[in-house]
Amino acid sequence: MPSRTPTAMWAQQFQRSSGSKKSLQDQIRQMLVAAILDGQLVPEAALPSSRELADQLGVARNTVVLAYQMLVEEGYLISRERSGHFVNPDMLHGLPRFAVAPAGPCAASDDDAIGRPNWRQRIVHPPSNQRNIVKPANWQHYEYPFIYGQFDQSLFPTNDWRECCMKALSIMEIRNWAPDLIERDDESLIQQIRTRVLPRRGVFAAPDEIIITNGCQQALYLIADLLTGEDTTVGFENPGYPDARNIFENRNARLVPLSVDQHGIAPEALDDSLARCDYVYVTPSHQCPTTATMPIERRRTLLAMAQEHDFVIVEDDYESENTFSGTPHPALKSLDTADRVIYVGSLSKTFAPGLRLGYVVGPRELIRELRALRRLMVRHPVGYVQRAFATFLALGHHDALLRRLAHAYRERSQALMAALDAHLPQLRYVPITGGASSWVEGPEWLDAERLAADAQAVGVLIEPGSVFFMTDDTYARRYFRMGFSAIALERIEPGVSALAQCVRTQQPTV
Structure with a gap:
């Protein structure tokens, strides 16, 4: 027995063509033809009775009856005595002649377009550009x-990751990650980051100085959204990471190009440019895209200039773990004694980029506001993934x-x-x-x-x-x-x- 389509869907569909100059009967026919051709009504689907549809659309029942009759004659519907109207199953084998043009963006007439918003004018700065x-x-x-x-794929630790996922699905663990964490993060993952990940970079932080993000990308977006605007100047490596550049430009920040040599940016040579900045974005461990590593002397100079000119450094340590020596370079954050560095790291880039796990380390006042801002966007990254990755770190699989x-x-x-x-x-x-x-x-x-x-x-x-x-x-x-x-x-x-x-x-x- 074919299922009957719910009548509640038709009121919204009918409103889309209500601004048309066509008759009510033609508008109903066009709505039903579009639903059939677009696959919303499959062959053998039962339509609402004429009385039900008329009540739903607020039209006379006879108007619906006449529309159904025309669609039967045109081959879109079949009528079964004492059962109702159904989508013609022959639609699978070939379409009948077009009695009316299907509704939709590709076939919309000038009349159909009346009242539609102009999205090109409304989207002032299209990110796709x-x-x-x-x-x-x-x-x-x-x-x-x-x-x-x-x-x-050949390097992915499938068995190790599967083990951690299974452990996260135990009854005891589900109770930890299944509730809405609201602004909080998985406590075990925060603990693993501060005791296993950050110390390798020479960074030490309290739990309330760390926030988990959906990758470095969201971390940078949160920072830019919270701290920058059209009156903000950001120093940016040139060449540099395009997505970070686009994020800051999307917040209308003014970008100052900072030239890069074989050792990253040279702070002494960029004194005038740095003096104009409110924030400076750098990738000191592996400069993106040149892969240059900033020497310790330049890092100290950059930190001293941050205090002198009162700017804050955003350190993107996206590739901190990818070192052939096995010992990561000390982070710029590890030399920071005045809370001048916001540290952004990735947990998943070397493992599985699709997991989208990153984090930010910064002053607790900043992290508190980042949590409040993140709540407005996604509340928190997926709790199950956080717990599974915490186990992955704890069992030594990540090392x-x-x-x-x-x-x-x-x-x-x-x-x-x-x-x-x-x-x-x-x-x-x-x-x-x-x-x-x-x-x-x-x-x-x-x-x-x-x-x-x-x-x-x-x-x-x-x-x-x-x-x-x-x-x-x-x-x-x-x-x-x-x-x-x-x-x-x-x-x-x-x-x-x-x-x-x-x-x-x-x-x-x-």
């Missing part, structure tokens, strides 16, 4: 995916994973540098000492945007570097980034060889 890093959704189907920020990743990434980085030396000696790259990517500079004639397109056509994925610069000029177009976290070791050399063939198509003839 910002320059972003772009990765193909099907990147795993490419033979040579030199892209950053994706995981290698074991970092050791495996350090070994694998060291091998891959050496293979990548050797392949670049052999096949692309005309290009320069920053020596890889950690992290999971290489920053490559081509000759003046190289167009990395064109190179990326040509390479993708032969199965090689690279990331054009111009998006990391504040302005997309000719100088920026010679750079690109090559990640190695998602590509197997044995595919690196042939992948670089294929890339070299694409580079040679641009090389000028002598």
